[in-house]
Amino acid sequence: MEFQFQFDWQSAIDSIPFLLKGIPYTLLISFGGLLIGFALGILFGLLSINKKWFLRWPATAYIEIFRGTPILVQVLFIFYGLPDLVGGPIDPLTAGIAAIALNSGAYISEVVRGGVQSIAKGQTEAGLSLGLSRTQTFWSIIWPQAFRRMIPPLGNQAIVSIKDTSLFSVIGVGELVRQGQIYIANTFTAFEVYFVVAILYLAITLSLSLMLRMLERRGLGSV
């Protein structure tokens, strides 16, 4: 029996309009989740380097739990597990955003911790010696420098999180991969469609990389 495969450009092109419908969900889940994740990351990252153990320990526990378990398990737990606890269903979009938020929040906490700890102790001493309070020293001297150093790892995390949203096809969010699966169910053009899906992810992540490069370059005259 002869086997012949040909990439069917027409099927690939035909699938694009349907696949594009998934992009708003992919973007909403990733950037909605990342925004909350960034807030969580600042909060828990700073708590994890606090001198007081009762602030530090819960933060460390959060970071270890959400870094140490797969995001797929996390989203399944939120979508299928939590409703038993809260006594009502959780819609897949919310579950997806929550999973990205909690998961990226744990990684961003570590980025924040690393960024802040990388700033030389002399900077804090200079701020304090000028009469600034600890809070003033932190927000006007340490944080701006630390944040600049955090941009590359934050960009890295954003790209990871965008790709992680592909896993949420399992809970039925109409994101990019889910759209692809639905389309393939009718056309059986798996090769072409997943190829287009991959290209679309690449388009999102590459534009993000490009924006981050530009942002980094603007940090002129600094460390």
Add this chain to the structure above:
Amino acid sequence: MTHIVEMKGMNKYFGKLHVLKDIDLTVEKGEVVVIIGASGSGKSTLIRCVNGLEEFESGRLDVDGHALAPKGGNQKNLNEIRKEVGMVFQQFNLFPHLTVKKNIMLAPMKVKSTAQTVANATAERLLERVGIGNQADKYPSQLSGGQQQRVAIARALAMEPRLMLFDEPTSALDPEMIGEVLDVMRELAKEGMTMMVVTHEMGFAREVADRVIYIHEGQIVEQGKPDDVFDNPESERTQAFLSRVLGH
């Protein structure tokens, strides 16, 4: 008497290491005190206690009428003291994300709520005074070490301190830049600023200091007028130290 710094029986430990031993020391208003000693003798730690960057374990320390509490005590006076005491560090510690001018404006605006226009004018005046008026809009990394240290001095002066602490201000500088920093300090001393200076620049100590203090292993071994300490040191330890730093 107008003591600006008064230490009485002050002790400081790093873990088990006893770094400052029963320090009694007063500094008068307008006095320039230069502290010399080998590295690890505790001289930097001593002046870092004055603005609370290091905590001490026991004894008393008053700065400009405010008592600093020993470790674990109530540090309610600490911020008051820091507003009145300027410090210049060995590594400059300028803020790299701010321009030279913004480095100087930051503290007056944040701490004293000085208006931006006023802070700006002060910064320009101070930069002029330390001889780098034309570098205001550069970032610290664009300046030479000597220029950076002069900015650091201007930054401290912007808070109109009553006392200036210098922690080895020229030790991180290339030799040809030491002079320009010492010149600014010399001017400052001439204008009547109270200064505590930790340095290895013996020439500067001899010329500018009202009093030289020699510290050895956390103890004040000898103090007096520079000529007396340098030419006729009483203690053998001081003699040995001076012959090592001056002798060859």
